Amino acid sequence: MSWRKLKIRLKLALLFGGTVFAFLISTGIISSSLFFQNVRSEFDRLFIEKFNYLERHLEWNPNQGIYFRGNRDVGNVDVWKDDLSSKIYSHGPMEIPTTDLNKREFQITSSSRSGERFRILQKRISKFGQIFVLRSLVSEQRVWVRFWQFIQYQTIMYSIILVVVFLFSYFLAQRLLSPLNEIIRKVKVIEGSNLGKRLSILNPQDEIGELTIVLNRMLDRIEEAFLTLKRFTSDAAHELRTPLTIIKSKAELFLTNKDVRPQANETIESILEEAQHLERLINSLLFLARADSGRIELEFEKIDIFYLCQECVEVLEVLALEKNQELAIECDKSIFLNGDRTLLRQSLFGLIHNAIKFAPHNSKILVQVKRQHGQIEISVLDQGNVIPESERTKIFQRFYRADKARTRETGGQGLGLAIVEWIVRAHEGKASYVPKGDKGNEFCLQLPVTT
Amino acid sequence: MRLLIVEDEKKISDSLVEALGRSGHHSEVIDNGSDVEQALNRSLYDLIILDWMLPGKSGVEVLQDMRRRKQNYPVIMLTAKDEIEDRVLGLDSGADDYLVKPFAMVELLARVRRFERNLTAQSEQYFYQLETLRIKVLERKVFLDENEVELTQKEFDILHYLFQHQGQIVSRHMLSKDVWKIQDRATPLDNVIDVHMTKLRKKIKGKGAEEFIETIRGIGFKLRTE
Numbered sequence: 001m002s003w004r005k006l007k008i009r010l011k012l013a014l015l016f017g018g019t020v021f022a023f024l025i026s027t028g029i030i031s032s033s034l035f036f037q038n039v040r041s042e043f044d045r046l047f048i049e050k051f052n053y054l055e056r057h058l059e060w061n062p063n064q065g066i067y068f069r070g071n072r073d074v075g076n077v078d079v080w081k082d083d084l085s086s087k088i089y090s091h092g093p094m095e096i097p098t099t100d101l102n103k104r105e106f107q108i109t110s111s112s113r114s115g116e117r118f119r120i121l122q123k124r125i126s127k128f129g130q131i132f133v134l135r136s137l138v139s140e141q142r143v144w145v146r147f148w149q150f151i152q153y154q155t156i157m158y159s160i161i162l163v164v165v166f167l168f169s170y171f172l173a174q175r176l177l178s179p180l181n182e183i184i185r186k187v188k189v190i191e192g193s194n195l196g197k198r199l200s201i202l203n204p205q206d207e208i209g210e211l212t213i214v215l216n217r218m219l220d221r222i223e224e225a226f227l228t229l230k231r232f233t234s235d236a237a238h239e240l241r242t243p244l245t246i247i248k249s250k251a252e253l254f255l256t257n258k259d260v261r262p263q264a265n266e267t268i269e270s271i272l273e274e275a276q277h278l279e280r281l282i283n284s285l286l287f288l289a290r291a292d293s294g295r296i297e298l299e300f301e302k303i304d305i306f307y308l309c310q311e312c313v314e315v316l317e318v319l320a321l322e323k324n325q326e327l328a329i330e331c332d333k334s335i336f337l338n339g340d341r342t343l344l345r346q347s348l349f350g351l352i353h354n355a356i357k358f359a360p361h362n363s364k365i366l367v368q369v370k371r372q373h374g375q376i377e378i379s380v381l382d383q384g385n386v387i388p389e390s391e392r393t394k395i396f397q398r399f400y401r402a403d404k405a406r407t408r409e410t411g412g413q414g415l416g417l418a419i420v421e422w423i424v425r426a427h428e429g430k431a432s433y434v435p436k437g438d439k440g441n442e443f444c445l446q447l448p449v450t451t
Numbered sequence: 452m453r454l455l456i457v458e459d460e461k462k463i464s465d466s467l468v469e470a471l472g473r474s475g476h477h478s479e480v481i482d483n484g485s486d487v488e489q490a491l492n493r494s495l496y497d498l499i500i501l502d503w504m505l506p507g508k509s510g511v512e513v514l515q516d517m518r519r520r521k522q523n524y525p526v527i528m529l530t531a532k533d534e535i536e537d538r539v540l541g542l543d544s545g546a547d548d549y550l551v552k553p554f555a556m557v558e559l560l561a562r563v564r565r566f567e568r569n570l571t572a573q574s575e576q577y578f579y580q581l582e583t584l585r586i587k588v589l590e591r592k593v594f595l596d597e598n599e600v601e602l603t604q605k606e607f608d609i610l611h612y613l614f615q616h617q618g619q620i621v622s623r624h625m626l627s628k629d630v631w632k633i634q635d636r637a638t639p640l641d642n643v644i645d646v647h648m649t650k651l652r653k654k655i656k657g658k659g660a661e662e663f664i665e666t667i668r669g670i671g672f673k674l675r676t677e
Binding site: 271 | 460462463466467469470473504531532551552553554555556557605620631633634635636637638639640642643646647650667668669670
């Protein structure tokens with residue numbers, strides 16, 4: 001999982017924990033090195049003391065040369081000639097490595113062999129009338145053992161501290177961020193008709209308080225924009241319809257005036273017809289604008305679907321007859337649906353009307369109602385030309401028109417199916433188009449049976 | 452009839468005055484809501500045509516004030532709004548009728564005539580005749596030159612409606628509202644009405660005589676007078 005995707009509380013805890021970890025590491029390094037120096041200087045002090053004892057207890061006789069005679073354990077000892085050309089005496093089980101051997105007056109160094117650490121002290125001594133180099137080697141293992149112990153204790157302690165700090169900061173972050181979760185929960189609730197609600201501010205000074213204030217301000221603006229849109233559709237309705245009323249009434253008065261030249265009539269008549277077009281377009285646009293701003297409230301009632309179909313078919317039958325089309329209903333009686341009667345009739349009416357308009361003469365149009373999977377499917381099937389595949393996804397979009405050249409003459413505006421789609425969606429249903437072979441279309445309204 | 456028109460858009464009120472004047476009505480115009488009370492105190496009216504959006508006082512407020520003062524003038528409300536909530540509010544405030552802009556002038560005249568009929572208490576007619584065309588309303592029978600003409604139910608209803616409005620233009624919207632009983636304007640019946648009208652015309656065509664039903668393009672239809 002990447003860092004960006006982590007939740008803020010985890011990030012905060014990790015950041016804080018990381019900082020504490022870095023701090024602990026650095027203090028750990030400092031304190032352990034101080035500890036080590038301390039322990040070793042103590043060790044060296046004892047070592048020097050021992051060395052002094054060794055020095056005091058060196059003897060000499062002409063036969064043996066220099067030798068140690070004392071009862072304390074002074075570790076491994078050796079004595080070198082002043083020019084370091086040869087070793088003249090050695091004592092103890094181990095041979096002292098010669099890597100650091102030199103002519104210095106005094107030197108204390110470290111060495112290790114097969115995992116064990118040693119301390120070597122070397123001193124130039126003038127005694128028994130000659131100058132020689134005395135060396136002693138002792139194990140400093142116990143210094144390191146104590147040092148590693150110290151590191152161990154420290155690591156355990158620091159780990160505990162780190163875990164505690166991490167958990168603490170995680171829960172602290174969670175606690176501090178909990179108002180955010182509250183905000184998320186509340187903002188989810190504020191929608192559409194709930195826009196008047198605001199978030200409560202706990203502490204206006206802190207960041208979350210500021211966020212809440214900013215969010216509230218944004219909600220103010222959204223609500224205002226929403227209300228403006230609402231006012232706009234109402235104003236637009238007024239602004240568009242008033243001049244249209246004037247055009248229509250003036251034209252009507254002109255036409256019904258008896259002493260008008262007949263040549264002028266035709267002009268006025270086409271003005272009136274265009275005004276009619278415009279009126280219908282405005283009505284459709286305002287319907288969609290109101291629908292978009294959530295201001296069309298559905299009036300639910302129990303609808304007899306068979307009766308609804310029959311009603312539409314009875315009205316439209318006459319148009320089908322004109323084109324010698326057969327218009328039939330296939331629907332069981334007593335299928336009921338809860339819905340807005342006016343809006344559903346408008347959709348079904350529109351679909352059947354379209355089918356009659358676009359299907360060829362002497363064809364068959366079927367209004368079919370099925371109950372399936374707890375849904376009611378109202379389909380209008382015709383034998384007209386199939387809508388090309390590239391256009392299918394667009395048919396329920398606004399201002400879509402299948403045949404651009406024909407629309408003026410058939411009076412479409414490309415809003416009918418968009419309105420049908422909205423109405424069905426408002427009923428929590430789905431409007432769809434299915435082509436039937438080469439020749440045949442099915443427009444289907446799937447509506448849930450709500451109780 | 453004496454009418455009071457309350458409408459702030461002068462071009463609309465001018466048209467209304469002219470159209471109503473041609474039908475023999477006398478009307479006065481007020482262009483704001485606040486002066487209505489004064490006008491009503493000054494003179495008597497048979498009908499008030501009231502616009503919804505008015506400067507001063509809105510149409511609904513004017514109406515509510517009038518009803519509070521127990522002034523029971525019949526009121527036709529005009530509005531550019533058509534939302535359901537508005538309709539309810541308008542009718543609740545005591546409007547007797549309702550017209551949504553842009554309305555057809557012929558429709559307004561038809562509504563005005565309905566109030567006029569109420570005034571003169573004209574009874575429903577059961578028999579109409581125009582030259583050789585006769586209809587008997589109760590029996591739903593139509594005769595042309597003494598021969599009975601077979602009409603479908605809708606065709607008869609249309610013809611009856613035209614006789615009721617004889618000499619006046621009837622708009623398609625009026626037909627869909629009154630004959631088909633479809634209120635909402637989102638369901639356009641224009642094509643349906645035209646087809647029925649064509650069939651009806653064919654059936655009642657007199658021999659060589661003038662057409663009984665005239666088409667006024669862009670407005671509607673008219674059953675001519677003798």
